[in-house]
Amino acid sequence: xxxxxxxxxxxxxxxxxxxxxxxxxxxxxxxxxxxxxxxxxxxxxxxxxxxxxxxxxxxxxxxxxxxxxxxxxxxxxxxxxxxxxxxxxxxxxxxxxxxxxxxxxxxxxxxxxxxxxxxxxxxxxxxxxxxxxxxxxxxxxxxxxxxxxxxxxxxxxxxxxxxxxxxxxxxxxxxxxxxxxxxxxxxxxxxxxxxxxxxxxxxxxxxxxxxxxxxxxxxxxxxxxxxxxxxxxxxxxxxxxxxxxxxxxxxxxxxxxxxxxxxxxxxxxxxxxxxxxxxxxxxxxxxxxxxxxxxxxxxxxxxxxxxxxxxxxxxxxxxxxxxxxxxxxxxxxxxxxxxx
Amino acid sequence: xxxxxxxxxxxxxxxxxxxxxxxxxxxxxxxxxxxxxxxxxxxxxxxxxxxxxxxxxxxxxxxxxxxxxxxxxxxxxxxxxxxxxxxxxxxxxxxxxxxxxxxxxxxxxxxxxxxxxxxxxxxxxxxxxxxxxxxxxxxxxxxxxxxxxxxxxxxxxxxxxxxxxxxxxxxxxxxxxxxxxxxxxxxxxxxxxxxxxxxxxxxxxxxxxxxxxxxxxxxxxxxxxxxxxxxxxxxxxxxxxxxxxxxxxxxxxxxxxxxxxxxxxxxxxxxxxxxxxxxxxxxxxxxxxxxxxxxxxxxxxxxxxxxxxxxxxxxxxxxxxxxxxxxxxxxxxxxxxxx
Numbered sequence: 001x002x003x004x005x006x007x008x009x010x011x012x013x014x015x016x017x018x019x020x021x022x023x024x025x026x027x028x029x030x031x032x033x034x035x036x037x038x039x040x041x042x043x044x045x046x047x048x049x050x051x052x053x054x055x056x057x058x059x060x061x062x063x064x065x066x067x068x069x070x071x072x073x074x075x076x077x078x079x080x081x082x083x084x085x086x087x088x089x090x091x092x093x094x095x096x097x098x099x100x101x102x103x104x105x106x107x108x109x110x111x112x113x114x115x116x117x118x119x120x121x122x123x124x125x126x127x128x129x130x131x132x133x134x135x136x137x138x139x140x141x142x143x144x145x146x147x148x149x150x151x152x153x154x155x156x157x158x159x160x161x162x163x164x165x166x167x168x169x170x171x172x173x174x175x176x177x178x179x180x181x182x183x184x185x186x187x188x189x190x191x192x193x194x195x196x197x198x199x200x201x202x203x204x205x206x207x208x209x210x211x212x213x214x215x216x217x218x219x220x221x222x223x224x225x226x227x228x229x230x231x232x233x234x235x236x237x238x239x240x241x242x243x244x245x246x247x248x249x250x251x252x253x254x255x256x257x258x259x260x261x262x263x264x265x266x267x268x269x270x271x272x273x274x275x276x277x278x279x280x281x282x283x284x285x286x287x288x289x290x291x292x293x294x295x296x297x298x299x300x301x302x303x304x305x306x307x308x309x310x311x312x313x314x315x316x317x318x319x320x321x322x323x324x325x326x327x328x329x330x331x332x333x334x335x336x337x338x339x340x
Numbered sequence: 341x342x343x344x345x346x347x348x349x350x351x352x353x354x355x356x357x358x359x360x361x362x363x364x365x366x367x368x369x370x371x372x373x374x375x376x377x378x379x380x381x382x383x384x385x386x387x388x389x390x391x392x393x394x395x396x397x398x399x400x401x402x403x404x405x406x407x408x409x410x411x412x413x414x415x416x417x418x419x420x421x422x423x424x425x426x427x428x429x430x431x432x433x434x435x436x437x438x439x440x441x442x443x444x445x446x447x448x449x450x451x452x453x454x455x456x457x458x459x460x461x462x463x464x465x466x467x468x469x470x471x472x473x474x475x476x477x478x479x480x481x482x483x484x485x486x487x488x489x490x491x492x493x494x495x496x497x498x499x500x501x502x503x504x505x506x507x508x509x510x511x512x513x514x515x516x517x518x519x520x521x522x523x524x525x526x527x528x529x530x531x532x533x534x535x536x537x538x539x540x541x542x543x544x545x546x547x548x549x550x551x552x553x554x555x556x557x558x559x560x561x562x563x564x565x566x567x568x569x570x571x572x573x574x575x576x577x578x579x580x581x582x583x584x585x586x587x588x589x590x591x592x593x594x595x596x597x598x599x600x601x602x603x604x605x606x607x608x609x610x611x612x613x614x615x616x617x618x619x620x621x622x623x624x625x626x627x628x629x630x631x632x633x634x635x636x637x638x639x640x641x642x643x644x645x646x647x648x649x650x651x652x653x654x655x656x657x658x659x660x661x662x663x664x665x666x667x668x669x670x671x672x673x674x675x676x677x678x679x
Binding site (some may be wrong): 091145146148149155197199201203205217219221223226229231233235237239242246251253255256257263264296327330336338 | 372451490491492495497502518547549551553562564566572574576578581582584586587592596598600601602603605659673674
């Protein structure tokens with residue numbers, strides 16, 4: 001292995017090109033050597049911006065000796081096949097969330113990582129977001145006592161048409177799987193406890209959701225073993241302008257106090273111009289995340305590859321988040337409480 | 341419309357009573373005519389009568405017989421609502437009955453029936469209906485400007501009632517046998533009514549989780565509920581006595597309303613100013629227009645001889661949803677409220 005961990009970015013779409021690719025330049029231990037995408041032009045665009053080499057074939061990427069790790073930013077149902085192939089070829093894998101589309105696929109990835117003795121880390125980026133790291137620190141310090149209730153909302157207008165994989169149940173799973181895993185993992189991470197049940201209600205609000213027959217608005221209630229209640233709202237059905245200025249809200253009630261954080265507080269500026277009403281400024285491409293979060297996530301992964309520590313988010317954690325989201329999906333489909 | 345309604349106040353058991361007394365005394369369509377005690381906090385009731393310069397009565401009967409009132413506000417423990425509404429109804433006196441309307445649906449039904457049979461006005465004051473941002477939201481849902489209502493997330497958090505800086509004793513709020521429940525009922529029922537009002541439909545399915553987490557209580561201090569309405573609207577409400585003493589306001593009230601054309605984020609519908617004093621930060625409302633609005637609506641319903649904006653049936657429906665939430669939490673599965 002050379003001095004730096006040499007990474008191939010696989011998937012140069014939204015998250016790959018806008019979230020991950022620019023972060024590599026700011027991680028000293030990493031070098032982005034290849035940008036790979038099946039669609040013509042996308043790999044080249046990332047290559048031009050980063051100095052990586054463009055490539056149109058995943059097989060070529062995993063065959064290369066100068067690639068230590070792959071960073072998978074591909075549709076959810078492609079995670080397992082590509083991750084397993086990369087692990088079997090001896091590559092470490094950083095994989096976007098959710099870990100996979102099904103638990104069986106997640107198991108296959110975890111087994112492949114174990115057999116290959118390589119790092120498998122799932123990019124649950126909230127765990128590397130300085131805002132939530134600070135909240136976690138406050139909870140750990142006991143600043144609100146024991147947390148007994150969390151409400152988390154992640155909501156926006158998903159800006160892609162109905163035929164894009166996010167909407168399709170078999171590919172992305174809809175909002176409960178795609179966004180639900182973020183919230184599920186945050187609940188487990190912040191509460192340091194395991195869920196015992198979930199009840200969820202889903203809605204098809206936008207035409208795209210009805211066409212794809214998936215949910216774009218969901219309300220989920222998890223109960224945890226220690227008694228804590230966790231309420232989630234995941235939505236792609238808000239107005240197009242909503243997610244540009246506001247995305248998330250987090251409310252925690254503890255036995256000794258409460259904690260409230262929302263993008264309204266993180267966005268303490270209103271902008272006016274001649275034609276529009278008050279607008280909230282938009283600092284980063286993804287309102288859900290900060291640029292620092294992807295950088296911290298990739299730096300953490302690189303340190304894992306170097307053997308400095310195991311991933312702070314284990315594949316088991318990522319699998320559990322998927323399990324919670326799939327249970328919520330089942331609850332929303334059946335109307336029943338689903339045990340976990 | 342120069343007419344004034346002669347108005348009586350019954351009981352200072354409820355922490356709301358002083359606010360209603362003040363609103364009645366200030367309203368140009370009302371004349372405060374007397375105050376009756378019913379046991380608890382009668383010392384406060386007596387002092388308020390003296391302060392307002394109106395007669396004090398040892399019983400509701402005395403107030404109804406001798407003060408010549410046309411309408412009363414009832415701020416007793418909710419288990420006593422039925423006896424007082426029946427008494428008022430028998431004399432044709434209109435009733436503004438504080439929430440919850442009762443602690444059981446059987447009592448609520450009897451209250452509604454007594455009022456209907458005597459043809460008196462019966463109103464249950466739910467504050468959000470007279471809070472400007474919530475009213476605006478409702479207007480835009482009704483007019484169609486907001487598109488189709490999809491979902492509402494509501495928060496109604498307060499402090500423990502016994503922390504109130506008031507001469508009134510409020511221990512009964514913490515006793516579910518007198519109050520009918522705990523923090524979810526006490527503080528949440530306002531938002532339950534608001535969800536039902538904004539949805540414009542009846543609740544068909546309720547799922548809830550409750551817990552006694554913070555205070556040494558018999559009932560819950562926090563509950564969260566998912567409620568589905570017949571028209572597909574879904575609401576989530578988290579409510580209880582969870583605000584720490586240091587919280588800058590008594591209440592944390594929020595409504596997040598998603599409709600297809602508009603989203604409304606209502607964070608504290610009370611207009612308040614922020615005061616940084618030696619005792620810490622305080623958010624102090626400059627006018628409780630909701631209480632004035634509720635009293636004014638009740639008076640206008642009497643004067644104009646029409647249905648009040650919030651009926652006894654509305655009070656009963658909100659109670660049915662809360663009781664369904666309790667049942668769901670007990671059973672661990674969704675239940676249908678008793679319509």
